[in-house]
Amino acid sequence: MFVTPLTVHPQINDWLGINLRIKRDDLYPIIGGGSKGRKADYIFNSNVVSNFNAVVTAGSNQSNHLRATAVKAAEYGMKMIAIIHDEEPEIYSGNLKIIQNLGAELRFVDMKNVTHEMDKAMLDLRKLGYKPYYIWGGGHNVDGCKAYYYAVEELISQVGNDPIIDFIYFATGTGATHAGLHLGFESFSPNTKVVGVSVSRPKQRGVEIISESMNELAQYLKTNSSRNEINFSDEFVGKGYGSKTNELELLIAQFGKMGLILDPVYTGKAMLGLIKHIEMGLVPKNSNVVFWHTGGLMNFLTN
Numbered sequence: 308m309f310v311t312p313l314t315v316h317p318q319i320n321d322w323l324g325i326n327l328r329i330k331r332d333d334l335y336p337i338i339g340g341g342s343k344g345r346k347a348d349y350i351f352n353s354n355v356v357s358n359f360n361a362v363v364t365a366g367s368n369q370s371n372h373l374r375a376t377a378v379k380a381a382e383y384g385m386k387m388i389a390i391i392h393d394e395e396p397e398i399y400s401g402n403l404k405i406i407q408n409l410g411a412e413l414r415f416v417d418m419k420n421v422t423h424e425m426d427k428a429m430l431d432l433r434k435l436g437y438k439p440y441y442i443w444g445g446g447h448n449v450d451g452c453k454a455y456y457y458a459v460e461e462l463i464s465q466v467g468n469d470p471i472i473d474f475i476y477f478a479t480g481t482g483a484t485h486a487g488l489h490l491g492f493e494s495f496s497p498n499t500k501v502v503g504v505s506v507s508r509p510k511q512r513g514v515e516i517i518s519e520s521m522n523e524l525a526q527y528l529k530t531n532s533s534r535n536e537i538n539f540s541d542e543f544v545g546k547g548y549g550s551k552t553n554e555l556e557l558l559i560a561q562f563g564k565m566g567l568i569l570d571p572v573y574t575g576k577a578m579l580g581l582i583k584h585i586e587m588g589l590v591p592k593n594s595n596v597v598f599w600h601t602g603g604l605m606n607f608l609t610n
């Protein structure tokens with residue numbers, strides 16, 4: 308596995324009045340970077356690579372998960388069918404252009420038919436003699452959660468526990484990252500407050516799914532499931548997944564001038580959440596905070 312850098316940005320720290328470090332999973336070494344690359348490295352474990360020779364998974368035109376999966380599938384010489392619940396665009400850009408270039412077979416389908424189309428793709432591959440592996444959209448499975456559990460161990464080995472990290476902020480979507488980070492911090496740095504900023508889901512549903520994923524991960528790790536409350540902030544979703552506000556765009560522009568690219572779908576909302584929580588006093592001045600930068604460069608380029 309790869310260790311991503313932890314960077315300090317004095318201008319950002321001066322502005323926010325906290326001791327912020329940024330965990331650069333946007334630089335994770337996979338084409339396009341990001342958290343889906345870290346997850347894909349765990350999903351394509353030795354068991355998958357030696358027992359299967361094809362994969363089926365799903366996502367939108369600009370899915371980071373589809374792109375990361377397509378990279379791994381191509382690297383291992385596995386055939387991939389990408390079920391895309393979007394209209395086929397006239398001109399391919401961003402993630403879609405990469406996915407196509409990596410040789411995945413693209414099937415554009417209606418959102419309501421995704422499960423059916425994934426099942427059909429599995430059958431089609433079996434008929435052709437392949438042994439296909441099925442991956443949920445978003446890489447939402449226990450391997451994806453594991454990736455972020457062990458990422459916490461990686462972070463703590465980079466920084467130690469003195470002083471402890473007071474807060475972790477990051478973007479939460481399907482919840483796999485959140486589940487892994489929550490349990491990971493409980494194991495490796497239990498006094499850190501782990502705060503996921505939702506990019507789409509309302510709190511109740513978000514917390515439900517994260518709990519389920521955590522139970523599954525705890526079972527795998529043979530530990531108890533979590534004692535701590537899940538901190539899930541749904542105040543910055545705006546009008547839902549991919550929606551933009553002026554405030555968000557201004558923030559992204561401001562961070563650009565300080566050397567950091569945030570995207571409007573994921574990391575911009577997470578940073579907005581952190582900044583609002585500082586303003587509200589939920590994150591006190593001079594706190595030690597790590598912002599987990601989960602990527603989103605392709606989403607910046609195409610939104």
Ligand SMILES: *Cc1c(COP(=O)(O)O)cnc(C)c1O
Pocket residue numbers: 341342343371372445478479480481482483484485573574601602603
């Ligand atoms: C998928 C994704 C997330 C959210 O991760 P989940 O594990 O689905 O919650 C955050 N940031 C980026 C850039 C992503 O691609």
